Amino acid sequence: MTRLIFRPYCPADAGGVSRLFREVYGDHYVQRDVYLPNMINQHNAEGRWRSMLAVDDVRVLGHAALCRTLHSNTAELALSVVHPAAQGQSIATRLGRELLMQSGALGLESVSIKQVTHHPYTQRMAAKVGFHSTGLLPDYVPSPFADPLPETIVMGYHMIDGHKRPLPDIPWPESCRTLMRHLCSVFGTCQDNTSRPAMPLQIKQHQHRLDIVISYLNKDLLGQLWQLPRHWLISVRLELSRHFASNLRDFSALGFAFTGLMPTPGGNGWFALFHRGVQKRSLNLLCAHMQKLHDDLQQNAAAISPLCPDMPVGTRSVA
Incomplete structure (x- = not known):
């Protein structure tokens, strides 16, 4: 060789x-x-x-x-x-x-x-x-x-050694507590900093879905998200904060599933990820926490699919 x-x-x-x-x-x-x-x-x-x-x-x-x-x-x-x-x-x-x-x-x-x-x-x-x-x-x-x-x-x-990106030190909802406690053990925690400069609201088309970036979720924006067509595939990145528990409830009411975290660009913050509409599939993932997120997402999609009977879970797309 x-x-x-x-x-x-x-x-x-x-x-x-x-x-x-x-x-x-x-x-x-x-x-x-x-x-x-x-x-x-x-x-x-x-x-x-x-x-x-x-x-x-x-x-x-x-x-x-x-x-x-x-x-x-x-x-x-x-x-x-x-x-x-x-x-x-x-x-x-x-x-x-x-x-x-x-x-x-x-x-x-x-x-x-x-x-x-x-x-x-x-x-x-x-x-x-x-x-x-x-x-x-x-x-x-x-x-x-x-x-x-x-x-x-x-x-x-x-x-990288010597650097940190902690999560806010807040109570986590029971539905995702195991994952969030695991991530806290890996990345550490800190008191939530509410004085961060707000990112502008962003929305763009990506393949067959909408990608939306939100700094702070208020009632007005929540109402506008509610009015979006139910058959649209939507991914949301919402800045993680002390309001996470109420944000999770609000997005769950709109038919979204929580799919974990990813870092914000620049700074030391995190995005909470929410997703609505997904292709039906089976995945075997190496990380047990990610496997649970995938399984929960598939169950959520199956639960909300009767709301859009003309567009089955596996065939939905943005008009």
């Missing part, structure tokens, strides 16, 4: 990295930049990507990168791919671990990861290198494996 070398990316690798993605994913990889070697070079030259490779004497056999916006103190471990001929050698784990070891020197305070659920490999790798799963993004992106169902993502998070 040819000896593998793990090393940083250099400009001459662009074509080999692009070929690797084509060989593994064909034309279906979600991040289209990988199909243009010039873009791979540009992202690495500008510091938006920091790529690590596994190579032999002939070709690139593995790739992973830290991806971030310029001057951000957080990044995403992403673009992880291993050639089928090299699988079983813990290449993704070794690349991920090396990039996390470099994170502190790059000025990063934390690293996130989006773990696919079509197969268990990224979930296993994330757990091995120290990520903690925090939430689900249901039906998030088209499957890179040409599967008819969109890919559900498990969010993972890793704090």
Whole structure:
């Protein structure tokens, strides 16, 4: 067997990295930049990507990168791919671990990861290198494996040594108490800071759903959400605060299920995730907490589907 070398990316690798993605994913990889070697070079030259490779004497056999916006103190471990001929050698784990070891020197305070659920490999790798799963993004992106169902993502998070992102120290509702106490044990707690600057309300179309970002939920906004068509697929990111218990009740009344947490961009806050409308599917997830969120979401979708008899759970889409 040819000896593998793990090393940083250099400009001459662009074509080999692009070929690797084509060989593994064909034309279906979600991040289209990988199909243009010039873009791979540009992202690495500008510091938006920091790529690590596994190579032999002939070709690139593995790739992973830290991806971030310029001057951000957080990044995403992403673009992880291993050639089928090299699988079983813990290449993704070794690349991920090396990039996390470099994170502190790059000025990063934390690293996130989006773990696919079509197969268990990224979930296993994330757990091995120290990520903690925090939430689900249901039906998030088209499957890179040409599967008819969109890919559900498990969010993972890793704090760089010396940095913290605590959760508010509040009573948690019984329905999610086990998960929230677990996350508190991992990330710590602090008194809720209500003086944070409010983020602007955001709404955008993403594939067949609406993505909404909310800083503070009031009666007026809640009434407007109530008036949205019941068959629309909607994902909400609401800033986590001491009002979480009442927020959970309000969203549950609107037919939403709680799907965990993800970090807010910048600062040290968290989003609570809520989702309404989902494809019917069975998933076997590595993290028991994420498995419960998925099972609860599926049960919630089945319970509210009679409200929209003309659009079954598995076929709903935004008009």
